[in-house]
Amino acid sequence: AGIILQDNSEKASIGEVVEVGPGIFDADAQKSIPISVKKGDTVLLPDYGGAKINLKDGEFFIFRDSDIIGVLHKD
Numbered sequence: 426a427g428i429i430l431q432d433n434s435e436k437a438s439i440g441e442v443v444e445v446g447p448g449i450f451d452a453d454a455q456k457s458i459p460i461s462v463k464k465g466d467t468v469l470l471p472d473y474g475g476a477k478i479n480l481k482d483g484e485f486f487i488f489r490d491s492d493i494i495g496v497l498h499k500d
Contacts, residue, residue: 442466469494
C-alpha cells in the first residue's frame with residue numbers, strides 16, 4: 426500500500442468512469458491489454474490532456490488509460 430501525493434506544480438481533477446473501451450493490443454497485435462479501470466470507478470486525472478466531447482447527455486472527457494493518475498477507493 427502507499428500514498429501518492431500531488432506535486433503543487435501539477436493540478437489534478439477527480440472524475441467518475443462512465444464507460445470503458447475494450448483495451449489495446451500489445452506491440453505484436455497478438456494479445457489484448459485490458460483497461461485498468463472499470464465503470465463506476467473514481468479516478469484522479471491530470472488537468473491537461475483528454476479530449477472533450479459534447480453529447481446529448483452532457484459534456485464528457487475521454488482519457489487514455491495511461492493518463493489516469495490513480496483510482497480512489499472508499500474505505
